Amino acid sequence: MKFSGRMPGAWRPLWCLVTVLVAALGCAGESRAFSHGPRVELQPIDVFRRSNIQYYGGAALGVLSFKGPAQMSAAGDEIARIYAQELLKPGFFKDVRFFARSAASQEEAVWLARTLECDLIMEATIQYLLDGSGSMPTHLDIAVKILDARSGTVAWDLGQKASSNPGKEVDLFWSVKKGAPAERYPAMAKALAVQLVHFLAGLPPEVDTGDGGKGKGRFKW
Template sequence: MDSKNFRFKYASGLGPFAISTPIRLLGVIALILAVCSNGGCLASQMRATSNRPVNASMTVFARASIEQHSMDSVCLFPCTSPPEMAAASKGITVAFQTRLVQRRPFREIRTLPYEVKSDSEALWYARNEGCTLAMCPSLLYMMDGTGAMTTELTVRTRILDARTGQVLWDLKQIGRSQPGYDIDLTWNTITGEPAQRCLVIADCLAQRFAEYLVGPLEKEK
């Protein structure tokens, strides 16, 4: 047996089996390669899901008493946006519809397919459909990527009284999510969690909007 690579120590009874330094180094290298192949050493590899938080803010320009409108029926129009952001509009509309139906601040929530470009157009459709309120969300700003950079949405939502044309609610919401920091271990980089994507942020804003509307009603219970 090669004395450079192995040596044996024997004492009375069972003795330890020792491996020399060159063999130990080969074992460490093999272990590192195994960890890299199983865990993924590529810093560019992003996880499919993320636990990163969404920071949301809300600015209220106009606010009505929900107690006076809880028996109203609201027509929700598709979210409007600049052409370059149109891909996100449908997801925002669906998110608001879903959350409003769950929390039910109004007696009825109806989604209309008409893309309105003015208050007068929204009021005309709402009255024609038998709704007492018209809800018009609009996407003002969007920044979305792979999750490696900050994701941000700015949505403004207005609810009009179809009977009088008065603006009852007017709110601007901003949702933002940032990726986690990478951890450099010299021999490997643990990639930080990716930022939440636009659909997750849209759902967060819609949930907060619905909770904002229904909050006063729940306090009365």
């Protein structure tokens, strides 16, 4: 019996079909690898003092620049704006305004609130910020205080923490695809702001993540 290096004509269509299927499966695997990017992991809120949001219905809230080291001043403004935008959406407050300034003390913050005609004023501090290219884990810790301008007391005193890790590498047999980078601080700030909105509304920490599932304390943007 003679053997030929050429494939019989009858097998050629089948071989082409197998090749196409393998390529398609490879593309599908690659698509799946990149369809789920890094998630922002949120720790439960540390609650030191809280109030009933219903008591402040229709109040005007001022958001001061978030405090931190001098090199974080730009990040403090950006994060404060993100919080102000998210706090305005649910309609808890009559108005939410961002002010590109900070207060040296709680007394000054209350004075600013009264001067700026705000019923409540948020002064927050960036306690820890680890940001970069996304190739390494990122972290953002924020201490939030919302002060009552009328009484001069603290209405809410909270601690929030977020982190993100780079996506895992995916071995496609013939190549290795790197995972998506860790989320940067603006994405973590937005997740923390949404977490605060849910907390103020009294919603449980297990919320719809928007991807068809539920994640306890987890958000994906």
